[in-house]
Amino acid sequence: RLLAGGFVHRRPDMTIEGRKEFVSFMKIDRPDRETTHEIESVYLEADTGRLAIEGRLLDADGGEWFRFVDTFEQVESGIKSVRTYTDLGPD
Numbered sequence: 001r002l003l004a005g006g007f008v009h010r011r012p013d014m015t016i017e018g019r020k021e022f023v024s025f026m027k028i029d030r031p032d033r034e035t036t037h038e039i040e041s042v043y044l045e046a047d048t049g050r051l052a053i054e055g056r057l058l059d060a061d062g063g064e065w066f067r068f069v070d071t072f073e074q075v076e077s078g079i080k081s082v083r084t085y086t087d088l089g090p091d
Contacts, residue, residue, distance in 0.1 A: 004078040011084045034060035037068075049074050 003019040016022045041054040051072040057065045067087040073080045 002078050004075050004080045007079065008081045009084070010081065012086055032059070035065065036062075 003022065005019070007017075007019045007022060009016040009022050016025050036058045037055055038058055039053055039055040043052040043054070044050070051074065053070045053072075054068070056067050059065050069085045071083045071085075073082075
């Protein structure tokens with residue numbers, strides 16, 4: 001219910017279009033469902049409502065898989081889009 005109609009999630013490896021498709025991916029199709037998103041910082045621009053979240057994706061054992069920043073575009077009906085930026089490290 002938080003996602004607006006026409007929702008899109010853009011990631012470095014793929015784009016997921018549609019609320020139903022995003023929820024299905026998160027519940028069923030993720031390559032590793034035993035991960036944790038550790039949030040380190042939240043950035044909110046009060047005047048515009050622009051939001052960014054910085055954190056780390058951890059595997060089931062607590063090891064860092066990669067760092068990320070998610071930016072959110074919000075509209076009156078909910079979250080219109082999420083864009084994910086990742087830092088895979090020096091490898």
